Amino acid sequence: MIAVxxxxxxxxxxxxxxxxxLDAVTLQVRRGETLGLIGPNGAxxxxxxxxxxxxxxxxxxxxxxxxxxxxxxxxxxxxxxLPERLGFDRDLPGxxxxxxxxxxxxxxxRRAAAEVEAAADRVGLERPALARPLRGYSRGMLxxxxxxxxxxxxxxxxxxxxxxxxxxxxxxxxxxxxILEAKARGATIVLNSHQLAxxxxxxxxxxxxxxxxxxxxxxxxGDSATRRRGLVRVPATDLADAASVLSxxxxxxxxxxxxxxxxxxxxxDDMARAVSALAVAGVPVxxxxxxAELEELFSGGAGA
Amino acid sequence: MIEMIRRFVRQKFGSPGLAAALAIFxxxxxxxxxxxxxxxxxxxxxxxxxxxxxxxxxxxISSGALQMILSRPIRRTEYLFGRYLxxxxxxxxxxxVTSALIFFVVHLAGRSAAADTSPLxxxxxxxxxxxxxxxxxxILLMFSxxxxxxxxxxxxxxxxIVLNLPPWQKTWLxxxxxxxxxxxxxxxxxNEALRGQGILGAATGRWVFALTVYLVxxxxxxxxxxxxxxxx
Numbered sequence: 233m234i235a236v237x238x239x240x241x242x243x244x245x246x247x248x249x250x251x252x253x254l255d256a257v258t259l260q261v262r263r264g265e266t267l268g269l270i271g272p273n274g275a276x277x278x279x280x281x282x283x284x285x286x287x288x289x290x291x292x293x294x295x296x297x298x299x300x301x302x303x304x305x306x307x308x309x310x311x312x313x314l315p316e317r318l319g320f321d322r323d324l325p326g327x328x329x330x331x332x333x334x335x336x337x338x339x340x341x342r343r344a345a346a347e348v349e350a351a352a353d354r355v356g357l358e359r360p361a362l363a364r365p366l367r368g369y370s371r372g373m374l375x376x377x378x379x380x381x382x383x384x385x386x387x388x389x390x391x392x393x394x395x396x397x398x399x400x401x402x403x404x405x406x407x408x409x410x411i412l413e414a415k416a417r418g419a420t421i422v423l424n425s426h427q428l429a430x431x432x433x434x435x436x437x438x439x440x441x442x443x444x445x446x447x448x449x450x451x452x453x454g455d456s457a458t459r460r461r462g463l464v465r466v467p468a469t470d471l472a473d474a475a476s477v478l479s480x481x482x483x484x485x486x487x488x489x490x491x492x493x494x495x496x497x498x499x500x501d502d503m504a505r506a507v508s509a510l511a512v513a514g515v516p517v518x519x520x521x522x523x524a525e526l527e528e529l530f531s532g533g534a535g536a
Numbered sequence: 537m538i539e540m541i542r543r544f545v546r547q548k549f550g551s552p553g554l555a556a557a558l559a560i561f562x563x564x565x566x567x568x569x570x571x572x573x574x575x576x577x578x579x580x581x582x583x584x585x586x587x588x589x590x591x592x593x594x595x596x597i598s599s600g601a602l603q604m605i606l607s608r609p610i611r612r613t614e615y616l617f618g619r620y621l622x623x624x625x626x627x628x629x630x631x632x633v634t635s636a637l638i639f640f641v642v643h644l645a646g647r648s649a650a651a652d653t654s655p656l657x658x659x660x661x662x663x664x665x666x667x668x669x670x671x672x673x674x675i676l677l678m679f680s681x682x683x684x685x686x687x688x689x690x691x692x693x694x695x696x697i698v699l700n701l702p703p704w705q706k707t708w709l710x711x712x713x714x715x716x717x718x719x720x721x722x723x724x725x726x727n728e729a730l731r732g733q734g735i736l737g738a739a740t741g742r743w744v745f746a747l748t749v750y751l752v753x754x755x756x757x758x759x760x761x762x763x764x765x766x767x768x
Contacts, residue, residue, distance in 0.1 A: 243764075279764075287603055287763040305609040313607035319599035321543070323550045335539055336608040381604075391607075 233389075233420050234261040234284065239293030241279055241444075253279040254290070255444040266411070266421040268435035270428065270530060276444040277424045278316065281393055284422060285313060297389065309338060312387035316394045316424075318378040322367035326357070326377050329366060333381040351380040356406050371398030379410060390414055390421040396430060408433055428526040438526065452524045455499075459529070462497040462506055465490070465519040477513045478506055497522060540610075540618020541625055548588055548626050557587050562634040569638045577661050577727070584630055585669035586676075589623045590689050593680040593758065603763050616677070616758050620751065623673045624666075631662040664726035674747050678754040681761060696721065722746050 241254040253276045261267045269277045282288040283295055286303030297307045320329055330348040335341055352362055355376040361369070369377065375398055382390060396407040404427070411434045414421060425431050431438060432452060438459075440448040450459035462483070466474045468491040478485045478495055483506055485495040497503045500522065507520050548554050565581050593616070596602040605615060635658045672692065679688035699717045704710040722742040729735045 282603075282764060285603070285607055287606070289762060303606075305611070308607060309609040311607055313604065315600050315603060317600060318604075320601045320604060321547050321550075323552070324546070328546070332539065332543060333604075333608070336605065336610060338609060 233263040233265075233298055234422070235294075235296045236260070236280075236284070237294045239280075239283060239290040239295060241276075241283060241288060241290050252444050254283070256293070257441070257444070257446050258293075259439055259446060259449070261420055261422060263420055264415075264418045265437060266415050266423065266435045268431040268438040269422065269424045269441060270426075270431065270438050270526065271441035275441045277441055278393060279444075280441065281391055281422065281424055285311070285391055307389070310388040311391065312382035312384065312389065313391045314375075314378045314382040314393060314395050316397065318366075318374040320366060323365050325363055325365050326352070326369070327362040329377065330362070330381055334384055337384045339384065347384070351384060352377075354383065354410065355380045356403070372400055372403050375399050375407070376403060379407060383410060383414065386414070386417060386419070388419055390419050392421065393424045394426065395423070396425070396427055404430060428530060432524045432526050438524075440529070448529070450524065450529065457498075459524045459526075460497050460499075461523050461525050462495050462503045463492055463519070463521050463523055463525075464507065464510065464517055465492045466510070466515050466517055467491065470515045473513065474510055474515045477509050477515060481506055481509045492519075494525070537614050537618045537621070540615055541622045544592075544619055544622020545626050545629070548622075554587065558584055558630055561587075562630070562637060565634055566638050566641050569642055578665050581631060581634055582665045582669060585623075585627055585672050586689060588626050588630075589673040589676040589680075591680055591686040592619050592623060592677060592688075594684050594686075594688065597761075597763055598684065606763070612759050613755050616681070616755055617751075620673065620677050620754075623677070624670055627669050627673070628666055631666055635659070635662045660727055660730050663730055667724070667726045671743065671747055671750075674750040674754070678750045678757070681754050681758040718742060719746060 236257055236259045239254055239257045240252070242250060242252050244250040255276075257276075257280060259267075269280065271277050279288065283290055284297075284302055286301065286308075295302050297304070300307050324332075327348055330351055331344040334344045334347050334351075339347060348362070349359065352359065357373065357376050357380065361373060366374065366377070375395060379392075379395055382392065390411075392411070395411070396404045399407060408430055411421060411423070415434065421434075423431065423435060436453045437449065437451045439446055440450075451457050452459055464474065471487050471491060471493065474493055475485050475487065478493065483495040483497070483502075485493040487493055495506070497506070503520065503522050507517055510517050549558075561580055561584050565578060568579050593602070596605075602615070606612065639655065639658055675692050675695065676688045679691035683691055699713070699721050701713065704713055718739075719742055722739060724739045724743045725734075729737070729740060734740070
């Protein structure tokens, strides 16, 4: 659905002001896929998102969405977008903000009031807050109302830039639920986030960007998953026994300082087999889970 | 387009600071007329165009509002001309309200003899100021598509200063400067033109042409403008 081929983007022309924000980035996002963009600050994630939305034009390379330019109106009619910081008219009440975006997205004006209230309910924004101007909103409330406008008309394409940034734990869970809902109805989602645990929960695939280059791509779900780690926590005294049991089952494990063993697993069945073997061998299992361990990958310890 | 106009009007009149500034302009103008000092026309309301039009595009870009708008199925030209028409609508509304208040206040105060505040005269005065403002707004809009913040005001000021430098000594330079001024910043006596005196004259033609050029330039620059936002 989204094809990015050899995209480069440089800001500034001379000397120290010249910054290569993107360097020959090539990637594809399939229809219905949720892609996570991961990278340190200044890596080029927002620049890539801006190019995908047609706000910035690449110096080299091509971006297409269903074979069309990203700023094609037919593409935009199917797009929902949440910026990292919602900087809209600060004197505008929340209700008017949502109604404006409902109409801009092609919604019937007579249905605006009902749709605005429904959208606010979806993101847990209380009705009295809708009457207040945006300048009185907290960071978390701005994210919620921003997400509400992005979800108008159930867009096929969702671009979310740090959607849960500044929200409380309930807000984080709510953002996750809305993303999973969009995913369930087949939306293609590009998510830029530093909250790796959340990225892992919703993304099918992640790409790592560093200094404008796409350094790694990992599939987190499905049969072609490339990054699935089993983690079992056992008593420290049983670590060696557990490692040899897992080795007999064909899992090459690695122990960490917390008394846990990590090992690559291909499927949920593999994990069940590992836990079952430990139980049969009489090794108590305190905790068992499958994780992509993006944090470890992010900090460069991708060897496990 | 209508949404863009509505947003602009709401943005301006919904801002307490801006609404207060406009109210002050109106009050000063009313008092000026009531005291008979406004005989020659409005004295302060034409400054409102600078308050209304400054940074009309650049501030939307820096706040990220424009990026949100353009993520919707909206053409850039639709946004841009919506902005321009929004400026004109706000300015027109402000002038209409101010003129109406002048009429009522002056007539209620019984001081109509001090200045010509007949409805026709006020309409012509307001139209004169409005059309002059419409031209200045087009220049500000053009500068706002590529200058940050309210640097468009500075752009207009520089343009005005350059075109009104002291008379050149050499005749051909003086003629060139005069031609540039007439074509780049043409002035039309709208009060007379709207009374039918030279409405189809060369000055009006130059005004229409220059206005069109500024708006076309604004559209061309804006259509190629990149819209960065946030940080990586």
